[in-house]
Amino acid sequence: MRDARLLAPAVLAALDPAGRTARPSPQALAERLAGRRLLLVLDGCEQLADACAELVGALLRAAPGLRVLATSRQSLRAAGEHLLPLAPLPVEPAAGRADSEAALLFADRAAAVRPGFRLEPANRAAVARLCRRLDGLPLALELAGGRLRALSVEQLAARLDDRFQLLAGGGPAVPARHRTMRTAIGWSHELCTVQERLLWARLSVFADGFDLDAAEYVCAGAGLPVDDVLDLLDALVDKSVLERLDGDPARFRMLDTLREYGAHWLRAGDEGPRLLRRHRDWYLGVADWGEVEWFGPQQAETAERTRLAHPNLRAALEFSLTEPGEEQPALALAAALWYFWAGTGRLGEGRHWLDRALALAPEPTGARAKALWATGHLAALQGDPAAPAPPWTSAAARPSTPATTGPSPAPSTTRAAPPWSATTRPAPPRSSRRPCATTPPSASSTPTSCWPWSNSPSPTCSSATDRAAPPGRPAPANSASSTANGGPTATACTPWRTPAGSPASPGRPAPSPASRSG
16 A cells, blocks of 8 residues: 555554444544554555654554554654664574574475475585575565475575575465565665665675775765765665664674665666775775784774674675786785784685785786785795795885884885776765865766875875875885885875875774874
């Protein structure tokens, strides 16, 4: 029902199935409920949220003993409303239980079409994997259970890459909007405004949680002003498209099923490659700032920030390694994360990404030199005797002499500006965690940002060939300004400052005014 004029008559009909009410109006409904104590359940209010809120408010004023339980994909914002979010079913077993609630629901629905089906050691792992892929969504689990008429659990899990084609079914008694996952999610999609749908699609490039700064940088642009992103995020949380995660700063997450639905619309609009590059650029900045701050008082914060970004860093690496022409950014990102691979025991994963990147880009570049150094460092930590040759034997740039104490620094003295840093990166929007910029991004904007891994001229740096030291910290011994080993002298870039003096860099909190004064 989508006609607000039929709402009150529908409620009256439920209260009086015989149809003895002569005036099926909100006033007649209020008169009927006045003085009574009862619970009124309104199911599926999202299509008429405003009309439901108005009706509920009028009924509560007329009948103080009335209580209303409304189910909706978005809040009604009615006076006195208390929200009780319903999360998906847990996909991990509770303490002392062998199976999760999601697995038990799947087994129940599977037994309805395959009598005798039950959870047992032979299928328990596959069912658990299936439940995680389906985010514990009850409708998805019910539709998946129905597919066991023709498929085994293993076959079902293997075909979930096209979950919207696979998860269809349900008998004639099932509401039409619940017969396929695509239709069920499309029901929520119709509730969104044009801008909310656009943000939904663009947010699908995030592999896991993200914060407001990342969303503003990656998603703002044509049709979506940066100043609107916060309000649109709030609206998508209200419509249950996004989940707000606990923590400070606040982070958001989209269920994989909803993310895949948004990705379909992103591909349909031909924005996919551009948004994936912006996503990669943001997390390249996160990795680069993490490398700057790893050896210092902010190491614990840096480790946690990088850990939270880990799924998105993997997605950025995978994009750079599979998209033609992105080999140099892949080398830069994999090498910048050497501190994370080494500092958190992820040596094998680091070697995996570095080896793939090195195999794709054999030409001698500064990015390859650093990647070779990072590979050798990880190999030494692994005790691998087959470590790669020193980078200066296969790259044009020779790094300066490393420090004699402490961890070996990554070579960076004569690193050339990556081609993507000066001409293809859109100018990022205003924020406390962004590179220097004066204008919000757009599909055709000219970059003016001063990125910490770039030597491209900008309003606040001139011909710098390396990262500047973070605020309050001296430049490393092998920085670009050093003349050791004949290295060039260069003016350092201050990537945490904009022309107006406001802090900016991806993944990095704002420094204190004292630290910006110099």
